[in-house]
Amino acid sequence: MISEFRQHVIENLAKPNVRANFRKAMDGLMQRRLDQFPDPAELERIRTQAQAIRANALSKLPELLEQLEAKLTDNGIHVHWAETTEQANQIVLSIMQKHNAKTMIKGKSMVSEEMGLNHFLEAHGIDALESDLGEFILQLAHEPPSHIVAPAIHKSRQDVAKLFNDKFPDIPYTENIDELTQAARTILRDKFYSAEVGLSGVNFAVAETGTLCLVENEGNGRMSTTVPRVHIAVTGIEKVVEKLSDIPPLLSILTRSATGQPITTYFNMISSPRKPGEKDGPEEVHLVLLDNGRSNIYSDPELLATLRCIRCGACMNHCPVYTRIGGHSYGTVYPGPIGIILEPQKAGLDVHGELTQASTLCGACGEVCPVRIPIPTLINRLRYEGVRKDASTTPGTGSRRTTAEAAAWKSWSWSASHPAIYNFGTKAAARLRGVLPMQMSAWTNVRSAPQLADKTLHERMKEMGVADE
Amino acid sequence: MNKPDTIYFFGTCLIDLIYPQAGISAVQLLQREDIKVIYPQAQTCCGQPAWNSGYRDEARAVARTQLALFPKPIPIVIPSGSCAGMMKLHYPELFAGQPDEAQALDVASRVYELTEFLVDVLHIELKDLGEPVKVAVHTSCSSRREMGVASKIESLLDQLGNVTKLEQIRKTECCGFGGTFAVKQPEISASMVLEKADTIRATGAERLIGQDAGCLLNIGGTMEKQGDAIPHQHIAEFLWERVKNPSPPSPLSLKGRGGARSSSEEAPLPLRERGWGEGESS
Numbered sequence: 230m231i232s233e234f235r236q237h238v239i240e241n242l243a244k245p246n247v248r249a250n251f252r253k254a255m256d257g258l259m260q261r262r263l264d265q266f267p268d269p270a271e272l273e274r275i276r277t278q279a280q281a282i283r284a285n286a287l288s289k290l291p292e293l294l295e296q297l298e299a300k301l302t303d304n305g306i307h308v309h310w311a312e313t314t315e316q317a318n319q320i321v322l323s324i325m326q327k328h329n330a331k332t333m334i335k336g337k338s339m340v341s342e343e344m345g346l347n348h349f350l351e352a353h354g355i356d357a358l359e360s361d362l363g364e365f366i367l368q369l370a371h372e373p374p375s376h377i378v379a380p381a382i383h384k385s386r387q388d389v390a391k392l393f394n395d396k397f398p399d400i401p402y403t404e405n406i407d408e409l410t411q412a413a414r415t416i417l418r419d420k421f422y423s424a425e426v427g428l429s430g431v432n433f434a435v436a437e438t439g440t441l442c443l444v445e446n447e448g449n450g451r452m453s454t455t456v457p458r459v460h461i462a463v464t465g466i467e468k469v470v471e472k473l474s475d476i477p478p479l480l481s482i483l484t485r486s487a488t489g490q491p492i493t494t495y496f497n498m499i500s501s502p503r504k505p506g507e508k509d510g511p512e513e514v515h516l517v518l519l520d521n522g523r524s525n526i527y528s529d530p531e532l533l534a535t536l537r538c539i540r541c542g543a544c545m546n547h548c549p550v551y552t553r554i555g556g557h558s559y560g561t562v563y564p565g566p567i568g569i570i571l572e573p574q575k576a577g578l579d580v581h582g583e584l585t586q587a588s589t590l591c592g593a594c595g596e597v598c599p600v601r602i603p604i605p606t607l608i609n610r611l612r613y614e615g616v617r618k619d620a621s622t623t624p625g626t627g628s629r630r631t632t633a634e635a636a637a638w639k640s641w642s643w644s645a646s647h648p649a650i651y652n653f654g655t656k657a658a659a660r661l662r663g664v665l666p667m668q669m670s671a672w673t674n675v676r677s678a679p680q681l682a683d684k685t686l687h688e689r690m691k692e693m694g695v696a697d698e
Numbered sequence: 699m700n701k702p703d704t705i706y707f708f709g710t711c712l713i714d715l716i717y718p719q720a721g722i723s724a725v726q727l728l729q730r731e732d733i734k735v736i737y738p739q740a741q742t743c744c745g746q747p748a749w750n751s752g753y754r755d756e757a758r759a760v761a762r763t764q765l766a767l768f769p770k771p772i773p774i775v776i777p778s779g780s781c782a783g784m785m786k787l788h789y790p791e792l793f794a795g796q797p798d799e800a801q802a803l804d805v806a807s808r809v810y811e812l813t814e815f816l817v818d819v820l821h822i823e824l825k826d827l828g829e830p831v832k833v834a835v836h837t838s839c840s841s842r843r844e845m846g847v848a849s850k851i852e853s854l855l856d857q858l859g860n861v862t863k864l865e866q867i868r869k870t871e872c873c874g875f876g877g878t879f880a881v882k883q884p885e886i887s888a889s890m891v892l893e894k895a896d897t898i899r900a901t902g903a904e905r906l907i908g909q910d911a912g913c914l915l916n917i918g919g920t921m922e923k924q925g926d927a928i929p930h931q932h933i934a935e936f937l938w939e940r941v942k943n944p945s946p947p948s949p950l951s952l953k954g955r956g957g958a959r960s961s962s963e964e965a966p967l968p969l970r971e972r973g974w975g976e977g978e979s980s
Binding site (some may be wrong): 592609617672673677 | 707709711713714715716717718719721722725734735736738739740741742743745747748750751752753754755757759760761762770832839842843868870871872874875876877878879880882883884887888889890891892896915916919920922923939954
């Protein structure tokens with residue numbers, strides 16, 4: 230029986246164009262990141278610094294969230310708490326309803342993806358339009374993001390040209406990127422003016438000053454958060470940092486890790502609604518702080534490191550599995566290495582536990598993570614959580630334990646901890662190697678079957694007279 | 699550390715069963731440096747397959763059996779970055795809070811990957827007696843990222859005057875083996891190893907040298923199945939072939955598969971030439 234995940238994988242591996250798009254894009258992103266960190270020692274220094282900032286924030290998370298709420302409130306920003314995505318959606322809806330708002334323009338927000346906000350609002354008669362170019366393309370194509378930073382990375386220029394031609398037949402067909410961008414810009418410009426509410430994510434929320442930081446390249450984030458009368462920001466509770474001085478190092482390592490840019494084109498620091506006498510800015514600003522399983526992750530001292538993530542996407546850019554299967558194969562909001570540790574912890578190992586198998590444990594993700602999340606270690610931990618016999622705080626613990634697999638490991642363990650039996654088995658296997666059945670199609674589909682040597686190393690060492698002490 | 703008189707050798711289960719010549723060559727290299735090698739016959743497996751599958755109790759039972767094999771305060775040399783990483787880095791995790799935690803830490807503190815040991819502890823000097831050959835090197839992920847010893851295999855090869863190293867693109871990318879990953883996610887693994895085989899072949903190398911039997915089994919088996927294999931060898935076997943005297947006939951002149959299997963350590967042949975059991979595939 231082939232799981233849903235493996236079916237996605239098989240389908241997506243069979244799309245040479247999409248695979249080529251990912252390979253090319255990821256190769257480019259890896260090189261751009263590398264160019265930003267010419268000095269390995271300096272990179273390690275700033276990783277330590279970034280790790281320290283995030284670890285510090287998490288160690289004081291409850292206090293910092295309270296401080297953040299107090300500061301934001303002082304600044305005139307309304308703060309809402311949502312334990313679940315349903316609650317978060319309802320909060321956004323009620324703000325919309327209060328203003329009789331029917332249109333929303335959105336900057337890029339993975340938390341809004343997590344909430345399924347667009348579909349929710351649509352079901353309530355509200356039109357939510359994505360303004361990030363990649364998200365705009367995906368909304369036209371009715372697809373979810375395949376990458377957390379570059380959501381439409383799986384699409385080529387030609388794919389986008391065809392899509393635009395299909396959706397906007399009045400615009401002449403073009404594969405020119407500047408012309409495509411201009412077409413999107415023209416369409417979006419009107420929407421920015423007419424939308425009643427703007428929605429954005431948050432990259433960092435500063436507790437000390439009550440500042441919401443937003444990193445972007447297209448200016449759509451600034452438009453979404455300044456032009457409409459109401460701005461709603463949505464974010465996970467882990468995005469808080471303690472001090473304003475935490476921001477420069479974190480921003481620097483974020484943009485360099487993510488897109489290989491020393492800094493993005495836009496960096497927004499939102500600290501209040503429009504003040505009297507100011508010429509722009511929204512009249513009302515809201516922040517929705519979403520938990521959605523994060524508190525539970527927070528309760529485990531090891532898995533807690535998952536929450537250090539600053540969403541740079543470097544782990545997926547460097548992941549040989551992600552590069553090949555693409556973001557859509559995972560079937561989750563967050564794909565790639567961070568996704569395979571985050572999603573099973575949020576939804577439960579019974580739902581997304583198989584994703585922990587989507588790793589060779591090669592360590593590339595952990596090597597590039599700007600805040601040193603030990604992703605391979607956490608994958609190993611979650612594999613353990615998936616098959617352990619007793620309960621733990623991770624949802625779905627033990628749900629991946631099957632009788633057959635457990636029995637196989639038990640039997641392996643028994644023989645490999647009894648050397649006489651192990652050696653008897655290996656010797657026998659070597660003797661019988663010509664007649665052993667080779668039922669291992671998973672291996673031999675692309676590889677020849679491994680041939681056992683005629684004598685084991687144990688035997689050869691004995692023959693050579695190597696000491697056995 | 700200073701050069702020891704005696705070491706323990708942990709051969710690993712893949713070398714035990716499939717690539718014993720790599721283990722033999724490693725021991726011969728060590729003996730040639732006047733090191734007494736102890737090979738505890740009760741060794742089985744480091745326990746990594748179960749550890750990486752989440753079966754920690756089962757992994758611990760196997761690992762515990764190994765802990766008892768190395769009582770003397772001497773280095774434990776392992777011809778694999780993966781198994782060395784298991785014992786050096788993961789035994790302390792696996793035995794944290796267990797009664798034998800101290801023993802696990804003691805063992806971990808004495809673990810060396812083979813190339814690391816040859817370069818950093820023995821400061822081995824190699825004289826190349828072999829014919830000119832072009833090789834590609836695949837450094838395992840565990841050697842590179844866990845053990846941090848990727849440069850050692852390169853520096854050993856750099857000592858060999860007649861060996862030219864060719865570099866495949868995306869050299870540091872995983873080959874897709876990943877232990878049970880290869881059978882649990884066979885489609886992803888296949889796509890990875892097929893690309894790895896292509897990039898290595900594209901270098902024009904005459905031989906693939908690696909330091910982990912798992913990667914070699916994966917990449918070599920793929921090339922073999924594709925029918926356009928370049929021979930692959932574990933670094934220990936390659937080094938021994940290059941430096942021992944007299945030099946063996948060039949294995950690269952050998953044709954065909956499955957036939958010329960050596961049972962004598964005097965004339966080791968590239969692993970691939972010793973046959974992959976072509977009748978058994980697919």
